[in-house]
Amino acid sequence: MPPSVEADPAPDAPASAVSGYAVETRGLTKIFGSQRAVDGIDLRVPSGGVYGFLGPNGSGKTTTIRMLLGLVRPTSGDHDILGHPMPEELTAALHRVGSLIEGPAFHPHLSGRANLRRLDAADARSDARTAASRIDAALDRVGLTPAANKRFGAYSLGMKQRLAIAAALLAPRDLLVLDEPTNGLDPQGTREVRHLVSELASDGISVLVSSHLLAEIQQICTHIGVMSAGKLVAQGSIDDLRATRTARLHLGTPDPARAAAVLAKLPVSQLVSGDETVSGIPSEDLAPEDLVRALVAADVPVRRFTVDRPSLEDLYVSLTGEGFEVRS
Amino acid sequence: MMRFARSEMRLIAGRRRNQAGLAVLAAVPILLAIAVRLTESNPRGGGPPSFIDDIVGNGVFVAFAALTLQLTLFLPLAISMVSGDAIAGEAHTGTLRYLLTVPAGRSRVLAVKYFGLVFGAFVAVFTVAVVGALVGMAIFGTGSLTTLSGTQISLGAGLLRLFVSTVYVALGMSSLAALGLFVSTLTTQPIAATVATMVLTAAMWVLDAVPQLGWLHPWLLVDHWAAFADLMRDPADWGGVWRGLSVDLGYAVVCLLAAWARFDGKDITT
Ligand SMILES: Nc1ncnc2c1ncn2[C@@H]1O[C@H](COP(=O)(O)OP(=O)(O)OP(=O)(O)O)[C@@H](O)[C@H]1O
Numbered sequence: 001m002p003p004s005v006e007a008d009p010a011p012d013a014p015a016s017a018v019s020g021y022a023v024e025t026r027g028l029t030k031i032f033g034s035q036r037a038v039d040g041i042d043l044r045v046p047s048g049g050v051y052g053f054l055g056p057n058g059s060g061k062t063t064t065i066r067m068l069l070g071l072v073r074p075t076s077g078d079h080d081i082l083g084h085p086m087p088e089e090l091t092a093a094l095h096r097v098g099s100l101i102e103g104p105a106f107h108p109h110l111s112g113r114a115n116l117r118r119l120d121a122a123d124a125r126s127d128a129r130t131a132a133s134r135i136d137a138a139l140d141r142v143g144l145t146p147a148a149n150k151r152f153g154a155y156s157l158g159m160k161q162r163l164a165i166a167a168a169l170l171a172p173r174d175l176l177v178l179d180e181p182t183n184g185l186d187p188q189g190t191r192e193v194r195h196l197v198s199e200l201a202s203d204g205i206s207v208l209v210s211s212h213l214l215a216e217i218q219q220i221c222t223h224i225g226v227m228s229a230g231k232l233v234a235q236g237s238i239d240d241l242r243a244t245r246t247a248r249l250h251l252g253t254p255d256p257a258r259a260a261a262v263l264a265k266l267p268v269s270q271l272v273s274g275d276e277t278v279s280g281i282p283s284e285d286l287a288p289e290d291l292v293r294a295l296v297a298a299d300v301p302v303r304r305f306t307v308d309r310p311s312l313e314d315l316y317v318s319l320t321g322e323g324f325e326v327r328s
Numbered sequence: 329m330m331r332f333a334r335s336e337m338r339l340i341a342g343r344r345r346n347q348a349g350l351a352v353l354a355a356v357p358i359l360l361a362i363a364v365r366l367t368e369s370n371p372r373g374g375g376p377p378s379f380i381d382d383i384v385g386n387g388v389f390v391a392f393a394a395l396t397l398q399l400t401l402f403l404p405l406a407i408s409m410v411s412g413d414a415i416a417g418e419a420h421t422g423t424l425r426y427l428l429t430v431p432a433g434r435s436r437v438l439a440v441k442y443f444g445l446v447f448g449a450f451v452a453v454f455t456v457a458v459v460g461a462l463v464g465m466a467i468f469g470t471g472s473l474t475t476l477s478g479t480q481i482s483l484g485a486g487l488l489r490l491f492v493s494t495v496y497v498a499l500g501m502s503s504l505a506a507l508g509l510f511v512s513t514l515t516t517q518p519i520a521a522t523v524a525t526m527v528l529t530a531a532m533w534v535l536d537a538v539p540q541l542g543w544l545h546p547w548l549l550v551d552h553w554a555a556f557a558d559l560m561r562d563p564a565d566w567g568g569v570w571r572g573l574s575v576d577l578g579y580a581v582v583c584l585l586a587a588w589a590r591f592d593g594k595d596i597t598t
């Protein structure tokens with residue numbers, strides 16, 4: 001699907017080309033009663049990127065997305081979508097955005113196709129003449145064509161989710177906002193959604209995709225933002241985030257004392273010697289092979305040798321806390 | 329806008345419970361006509377014009393009588409049901425968030441919703457009138473009509489007055505629909521909105537029945553609803569109808585503005 005070629009009047013021209021952000025928020029905050037559901041976040045979704053919006057249950061992802069799309073009025077802060085200041089240019093902005101918010105919601109007594117027809121009819125800018133073909137294409141894209149005429153109420157969870165994604169793809173978009181798009185999908189469905197998102201991204205569409213499972217989206221994301229208790233605790237390109245994780249050396253040897261002495265000089269810091277093991281953090285410029293060479297040269301018997309970085313998952317858990325309980 | 333409005337009409341018309349409601353509305357004039365046929369010899373009652381006594385003379389009066397009868401309960405109930413569902417129903421199923429991110433535009437959604445309700449009101453009221461007139465004419469025959477003043481008018485003139493009366497009742501129901509639409513923006517529970525609208529209507533009927541509150545009556549939406557009866561005098565008395573229309577308009581404008589003010593800034597969290 002090509003990016004939107006809709007001829008916007010000049011004032012609508014994407015300023016995102018200037019700022020480079022498909023979504024930019026400044027101090028976006030939502031307070032429900034006394035709770036700061038979203039607490040002053042500065043989200044930066046780069047144009048053309050796939051931004052993984054992560055966070056445990058109740059951390060404020062959906063509330064943020066609702067604010068981005070103008071469903072919920074921020075308590076304070078402001079934001080731009082595709083260069084359109086919100087909420088002033090809400091209509092112009094949302095025409096370029098496809099969205100999936102907190103799961104699918106359609107009229108249960110209408111078929112999947114009839115539901116899409118209704119959404120398309122509600123769009124002032126969509127062309128009635130192309131509606132049928134666009135609806136068929138969207139259904140086809142999510143593999144729902146065989147069930148298109150079934151009542152939505154009779155859909156399985158995964159079929160409902162697919163229909164919601166189809167709805168987001170009804171018109172050409174420049175930005176997709178997908179709140180937990182793989183919720184309820186079978187493994188094939190999850191893979192297909194990932195594939196679909198990558199495909200759309202390679203067409204130049206920016207994507208903001210939320211999830212509480214890092215593993216589910218880390219392959220497709222170029223950027224990641226992590227929410228915890230309403231705050232954005234980390235944000236950056238996935239490579240930057242990877243790089244921030246320090247590598248750790250684990251060595252198995254019958255002579256830990258000698259090994260530690262050799263390693264200390266390289267230098268490897270925070271050395272911990274155990275019974276036949278040594279571990280530590282090599283300085284950044286040391287490649288693993290340098291360490292092995294130094295050890296062998298000093299006649300240290302090496303039985304086991306690994307240098308590994310914590311997984312993104314470990315990093316994510318360390319950022320959001322290990323606790324199981326949701327925040328109240 | 330036209331596509332959206334058509335989609336809304338289709339949505340309202342496609343609802344099973346709306347179809348069932350319409351069937352009930354259509355059944356009342358039929359039952360009325362049968363009941364009158366079966367009890368034709370009974371003495372006539374007193375009280376305000378209900379048109380029931382006139383049915384035997386001309387079947388067209390079944391329509392007038394059915395409109396008068398349903399004005400108090402079935403029609404307001406039907407309107408409360410459909411209008412309470414308008415915004416709250418979409419909020420409840422979550423479809424509202426998807427409509428708004430299409431983006432359909434909040435004012436536009438409200439305008440189309442109200443259009444749909446007016447459409448529903450006209451369909452409901454015209455169903456009553458048309459079924460009533462047809463069934464009545466089939467059972468009791470037709471011809472010139474005896475007005476409430478005792479004079480005769482031609483069938484054509486009578487049907488014209490029935491048409492005007494039906495439009496008048498439909499406009500009254502459209503005004504109630506504006507009230508229901510406003511209530512519907514206050515909650516995400518369609519049932520609550522329906523019940524609240526019905527309670528408001530019933531409360532107005534109660535107030536309208538208390539003679540000591542005579543000063544209040546002209547301000548009650550329901551007070552003028554039956555004023556179309558005066559159109560069956562000779563000459564037709566339009567006073568009550570005009571006053572009724574201005575009250576309808578007043579309620580509709582205030583309620584739509586309130587609905588808009590409420591809906592425009594509302595957080596959609598369902
Ligand atoms: N309408 C509301 N009224 C009051 N509090 C709310 C409302 N909506 C959300 N919250 C609160 O805001 C916080 C953030 O909720 P949100 O739905 O944004 O979390 P989330 O990150 O999307 O979680 P999940 O992964 O479970 O979807 C929660 O503590 C929730 O209880």
Ligand SMILES: [Mg+2]
Binds near residue numbers: 062063102
């Ligand atoms: Mg959520």
